[in-house]
Amino acid sequence: MQEKPNIILITxxxxxxxxxxxxxxxxxxxxxxxxxxxxxxxCENMFAPGIPTQPSHTTIFTGQHPVTHGxxxxxxxxxxxxxxxxxxxxLYEEGYTTCAVDTLFRxxxxxxxxxxxxxxxxxxxxxxxxxxxxELNDRAIHWIKxxxxxPFFMFIHYWDVHYPYVPPERMRGLFYDxxxxxxxxNHELDEWWHHPIGAMARDTWLxxxxxxxxxxxxxxxxxxxxxxxxxxxxxxxxETLEQQGMAENTIIWLLADHGESMTDHRICYDHxxxxxxxxxxxxxxxWPAGKLKAGSRLAPFRQxxxxxxxxxEATGTxxxxxxxxxxxxxxxxxxxxxxxxxxxxxxESTWQAKYYLRNSRYKFILARQPDLLGNPDRELYDLAxxxxxxxxxxxxxxxxxxxMETELEGWLADKLQALGKTxxxxxxxxxxxxxxxxxxxx
Amino acid sequence: xxxxxxxxxxxxxxxxxxxxxxxxxxxxxxxxPEDEAxxxxxxxxxxxxx
Numbered sequence: 001m002q003e004k005p006n007i008i009l010i011t012x013x014x015x016x017x018x019x020x021x022x023x024x025x026x027x028x029x030x031x032x033x034x035x036x037x038x039x040x041x042x043c044e045n046m047f048a049p050g051i052p053t054q055p056s057h058t059t060i061f062t063g064q065h066p067v068t069h070g071x072x073x074x075x076x077x078x079x080x081x082x083x084x085x086x087x088x089x090x091l092y093e094e095g096y097t098t099c100a101v102d103t104l105f106r107x108x109x110x111x112x113x114x115x116x117x118x119x120x121x122x123x124x125x126x127x128x129x130x131x132x133x134x135e136l137n138d139r140a141i142h143w144i145k146x147x148x149x150x151p152f153f154m155f156i157h158y159w160d161v162h163y164p165y166v167p168p169e170r171m172r173g174l175f176y177d178x179x180x181x182x183x184x185x186n187h188e189l190d191e192w193w194h195h196p197i198g199a200m201a202r203d204t205w206l207x208x209x210x211x212x213x214x215x216x217x218x219x220x221x222x223x224x225x226x227x228x229x230x231x232x233x234x235x236x237x238x239e240t241l242e243q244q245g246m247a248e249n250t251i252i253w254l255l256a257d258h259g260e261s262m263t264d265h266r267i268c269y270d271h272x273x274x275x276x277x278x279x280x281x282x283x284x285x286x287w288p289a290g291k292l293k294a295g296s297r298l299a300p301f302r303q304x305x306x307x308x309x310x311x312x313e314a315t316g317t318x319x320x321x322x323x324x325x326x327x328x329x330x331x332x333x334x335x336x337x338x339x340x341x342x343x344x345x346x347x348e349s350t351w352q353a354k355y356y357l358r359n360s361r362y363k364f365i366l367a368r369q370p371d372l373l374g375n376p377d378r379e380l381y382d383l384a385x386x387x388x389x390x391x392x393x394x395x396x397x398x399x400x401x402x403x404m405e406t407e408l409e410g411w412l413a414d415k416l417q418a419l420g421k422t423x424x425x426x427x428x429x430x431x432x433x434x435x436x437x438x439x440x441x442x
Numbered sequence: 443x444x445x446x447x448x449x450x451x452x453x454x455x456x457x458x459x460x461x462x463x464x465x466x467x468x469x470x471x472x473x474x475p476e477d478e479a480x481x482x483x484x485x486x487x488x489x490x491x492x
Contacts, residue, residue, distance in 0.1 A: 028457035075489030107491055126478035128491070164481065166473045172464035180467055200484045204477035208469035222471065228457075433488050 004151040004315050005287060006250040007091070008237070009307075011060070011155075012230055013053060013129075013162040014271055016259035017282040019227055027175055029227040032235040033254065033284065040252070040286030041332045042297045047358065048258050048279050049303050049346040052271045054108055056257035056304060057157075061087045061111075063308035063323035066347055066425070067415050071108075073349040073429040080110040085320045087308040089114030091153045094317050099147070101140045102157040103128040115155075119143060129159040130166075133233030141240045151315075158233065160226045161260070163197065163269055164205035167225035174225050181218035182211035189214055192268035196433075196440050201269070216263050223260065223269070249289040251314060253307065256281040264388070266373055272348055274356035274365050275389045279346055285332055290314060293334030300340025301360075302328060345411055353431040357408040363389060364404035368426050372437055378405065 017023045020030040022037035023044075048056045050066030058064075058071040062084050070078040091114070092098045098115045103122045105112030112118060119139040122128035140156055160167075180186075192198030206213040213219060234254070241247040259278045261267040271278050281304070285292065305325030312319045313327040330336035343359040353368040365379040380394040380401045394401040412424065464470070473481075485491045 031457040126475060127473075127482040127485075130473055130478055130481075164471075164473060164477075166471055169470050169472075171460050172468045172470045173461035174458075176468065181469060196484065196488060200481055204480050205471050205473055207477075208471050210467070210469040213469065213471065433490075436488055 004094075004096075005289065006148070006151055006246060007096075007153045007311055007315070008241075008250060008252050009060075009087075009153070009155045009311070010158065010234075010252065010254045011057065012158045012160075012254065012256050012282075014258060014260045015161045015227065015230070015256035015282055016262070016277055017256070017280055018277070019224060019260075020282055022284070023282060027224060029175070029224045030231045032231045032238070036234065036238070036252065036254065036286050037284045039288075039294050040284055041292050041294070043283035043285075043302050044297050044299050045340070046255065046281050046283040046302045046304065047344040047346065048281050049305060049344060051258040051274070051278060051346070051348050052350060053104070053257050055347075055349075057104060057111065059304050060255075060257070060307050063087070063305050063319075063325040065303075065305060065324055065345075065415070067412065068324060068419060070425055072347055072425045073432045076349060076429045076432045078425065078429065080108075084110075085308070085322045086110070086113045087311065088153060088155065090312065090317060090320070091315065092116065094315065095150065096315075097148050097150060097152040099140075099143055099152060099154045100157075101136050101143075102155055103131065103159070104157060117143065117147070129162055130164075131159055133158050133160050133230050137233050137236050140237065144240055144246070145244060156237075158230055160230045160233075161223065164201065165219065165222035165226050165269075166205055167222060167229050171225040171229060174221065174228065176218050176221035178215055178217050181213050181215045182208065183214060184211065186214040188216050188263075189219070189268065191266065194441050195268065195270070196436055197270055198268055199440065216268075219269060220262055223262070247288065249287075251285065251287040251290065251311070253283075253285050253311065255283045255304070255307065257304075270351075272351040274346060274348060274354055274363075276358075276363070276383075276387070279356065279358075287314070287332075290333065292332050296334065298328070298331060298338045298340075300338050301342070301344055301358075302340050303344055343407075345408060347426050349426045349429040349431060351431055351433050351437060353426050353429070353434075355408055355412070355426065357404050357411075358383075362400065362404065364394075364401060364408065366405060366408060368424070369431060369434075371431075372434060372441070380404065 021034040054074045088098045099117040100115045101119045121135040122131035258271045309327040313329045352371045363381045367377040378394045381389040
């Protein structure tokens with residue numbers, strides 16, 4: 001057996017942790033992912049320090065906080081500097097054959113860095129995120145069977161769970177027990193039509209021969225069907241590795257770049273807002289030859305910046321000092337007691353311009369500019385009493401809110417000083433998509 | 443629809459298949475080519491894609 005492990009790093013875009021069985025979802029959306037978690041290790045508290053897709057993936061591959069790499073917005077002005085560490089590039093230099101089954105390089109060029117192969121079946125679609133797991137797997141499986149002669153790193157980015165939720169026809173009937181998804185008297189989604197993404201959904205994939213889909217429970221069922229469809233793809237991928245005799249020494253690392261709101265916090269089927277439904281992401285690591293502590297669940301806080309250094313350590317590669325995340329390989333292997341961060345600080349700068357500070361008990365959210373939902377600039381949640389983050393206690397607990405704000409601002413000031421930067425990147429970018437949203441509402 | 447919590451990842455769990463005859467009220471949305479084009483156009487306006 002080759003000494004260095006193969007790596008298949010998988011991001012399921014917009015996959016909300018608590019819609020998976022292994023994260024206590026009551027519906028059977030994910031039998032194969034659950035099995036993977038049972039045989040591997042699951043992280044219960046993995047957080048995205050930057051959302052949505054572009055900031056988060058940039059953190060995954062650089063091992064850096066968004067304030068450091070500077071990509072704080074999706075579709076923003078900032079560009080990743082050429083000297084930033086980049087996981088596929090480092091592994092390529094270590095002798096890995098690198099392959100992306102992905103479309104992100106079509107959004108920003110740095111997502112193509114370090115790959116000897118880029119497979120992109122989405123070229124067959126008008127909209128690249130319409131590419132399905134079957135189309136991606138078709139290319140990925142063919143490549144795994146025919147190309148690598150030594151250790152390989154493959155990145156697969158599945159879009160199925162990202163809107164539009166259009167699962168295969170054969171999933172019809174799953175996860176919905178209502179009786180009229182297109183009831184014209186149902187107005188629960190009306191507010192969504194005032195958001196550009198909601199209007200786009202109304203004008204396209206929610207239009208059916210039965211009429212416009214108006215029942216949020218049905219939209220959630222579509223999302224869950226997409227997870228089930230993705231889950232089938234995971235099974236196909238594992239079957240290929242078994243057939244090729246590669247399963248033992250291949251690391252499968254499944255995660256999400258961010259979650260999805262469903263209808264929580266008046267954010268419909270999207271991934272903004274710094275609530276746990278969106279910033280706490282699923283993470284499952286499977287590596288039979290790596291002596292992982294199978295079936296264990298790590299509770300301490302981790303961040304997506306920890307993924308790259310952990311994979312580098314697993315391959316015996318020196319971790320560049322510019323990487324800020326910390327490897328937790330020894331914890332995955334049960335050789336160290338689980339430990340992690342006391343707090344996570346994260347941000348968004350796309351539909352809203354905000355920071356969050358989360359510790360084991362509280363979440364504090366600070367807006368750099370007023371949001372269009374009319375939320376106050378400061379939100380504080382007691383996660384022990386209110387895990388859904390439904391009751392803002394900032395006004396009732398002003399001292400605690402002030403203390404967390406001071407802690408957050410102090411961290412940011414120190415960070416910027418250490419980086420030799422002077423400007424807050426979230427203030428600098430602002431909420432890059434907000435003006436379009438505002439124009440849409442007017 | 444199953445609503446009870448279940449064990450995680452056990453081999454003895456068989457996830458239910460979709461019904462052989464889907465309920466007629468289930469409209470099964472689809473993305474038509476013109477929908478894909480419209481989605482791409484709107485997301486390009488947003489700066490989400492280039």
